Amino acid sequence: MFQIIGIVVLFAMVFGGYTIAGGKMGVILHSLPYEMMMIGGAAIAALLISNAPSTLKGVAAGFGKVFAGPKWKKQDYKDLLSLLFQLTKTMKSKGVIALESHIEKPGESTIFQKYPKVLKDHFATDFICDTLRMMTMNLEDPHQIEDAMEKQLEKHHHEALAPAHALQNMADALPALGIVAAVLGVIKTMAAITEPPEVLGGMIGGALVGTFLGVFLAYGLVGPLAARLKEIIDGDAAYYKIIQSVLVAHLHGNAAQISVEIGRGDIPSTAQPSFAEMEEALQNAPTDAG
Template sequence: MLILIGAFIVIASTLGGFMIAGGNPLVLLHVSEFVVILGVALGVVVIASPMHTMIELIHKIKQALFGKSTGRGDYVEILKMLYEVFMVGRRNGLIALEEHVMNPGQSSIFTRYPSFTGNKEHMEFLLNGIKPVIDGKIKPDQLEELMTAELRAKDEEKGHPVHLLGMVGDSLPAIGIVAAVLGIINTMSAIAEGPEAVGEKVAAALTGTLLGIFVAYGFVIPLGARIAGINAAENQTLRCIMSAVAGFAKGLAPLTAVEVARRGLDSTVQPGSEELENILKAMPAVK
């Protein structure tokens, strides 16, 4: 919602200032300039990126417009779930976690946290971290390096739409100049029509330059920054899972492993240490 409010402020302040200066917003409405600039920008996206990146870009834009960020309450739920998993592993041995990991849809633990299990990426990351320890395929002190490599790969993949938007944003002012030059060429062919016609076509050409800069710095580049922020928030959740699982695998007590994960969170979403401890201790005994 905030991104829509921001877009409204950008448009309203630009048109409002133009009207206060005596301008008529209708003179900015030249369909040909919109077609050139937005069409070329779309072509740049198609040329510069493979299909999966374009699909991911659309997904990220929808997430930026309508998605819900992970809040403090969500992290409390994640930490509670991790604590339950670790308690089962501590009391009954790591082999007891196998039934939960191999069939999470039927797990008595995971089914209590649908908001987490509904996120395929987060769930897979958690399971990929626990499985090697249960199987004995990796030493506990090697797990963090393994999960870090996976996290790094995910971070790089998520950065592709951001880089693409940055490239489009950098290109739009130059695309606006292209639209303006086309407008000037059109103006030269209309000189014989008189000053009024020439003035109208020059205004249309200048609108092309304005539109390229306006769309780049008012929308595309800020949108890229918003998506980068979303990626950072998603990576924070994965780091939270990684630090807790790696700590538990190294022999930390469940409460300590969860506390390590809590301390790695931003202050805006971080529950208090004493508050979290009281929440965890008040949970019913897990089997």
């Protein structure tokens, strides 16, 4: 919502100020299609040249994320902690054998099925199951599991940030591409040097529209969208860090409820449930671990 408001304010302030100052929109509107074709087309071409198909898909999906906001809400964090509570409690109270059916086939697990949004996220599900599976191997050094989890998170986050980096690279290139369009406009103007001054003035003004568009799109639109996308991806990464916090706490011998409380403390403040809310969620959580 705020992104849409921001875009409206951006266009209103820039073009409104230009018009109020006596600027004529006719020059911009006349040159806009050609300049946008050169600048926008070159920017998209550079994006296609410099990125893998998976990154390009991420860029397309990223625009939806920018306007939709963070994927994980307060209830999702409560569900995740409830799921981890049941899994770690099952492991402590009933042993590894009772846990195996849940981590080997999470889609058929009576615990995972209670939390469909977590189950739908393949990385979260695999991260939980793979880590618990490592714990069942009776590794002598628990820090090995911590290190493995950290590397998995770093890899996933690096890959998730690729679309935001691609969009930022596009923003960085736009001012230079605007100059390219402007230079082409100057070349066109110089080829018509015998025309009257009013004609040349319009042609020079049209050429300068290219420089304006490159800078305007870079710093007013594409750059902020890239920054917002990165912010959302960084925020969503906190969800996976909670998994790490809870399972590491469990790995060090803490009770299931203590491990969950440690994880709750790492939830971003805007989505963090209170102690009482989390306690109520755990009390109401289904206990069937069959």
